[in-house]
Amino acid sequence: MEELHLLGAGLGLGMIVIGAGLGIGRFAAAAAEGIARQPNAASQITGAINLPLFLLEGVAILAEVFILILML
Numbered sequence: 001m002e003e004l005h006l007l008g009a010g011l012g013l014g015m016i017v018i019g020a021g022l023g024i025g026r027f028a029a030a031a032a033e034g035i036a037r038q039p040n041a042a043s044q045i046t047g048a049i050n051l052p053l054f055l056l057e058g059v060a061i062l063a064e065v066f067i068l069i070l071m072l
Helices: 002-037 041-072
Strands: none
Touching: 002 041
């Protein structure tokens, strides 16, 4: 029975990493496209994209920590 818990935790961690990677990739692609269209607005685009990236990464890290706490 313990093996199923570890399998579920492993699958959950994998889905968290994949989801966070896809989200961060979309944000970065949108920022790069915006900077390519308007190079003079690069600092504004970078500033506007940083907060959502940090929040997305923070949610992924918190989810990983919660899963590891539940497993221990």
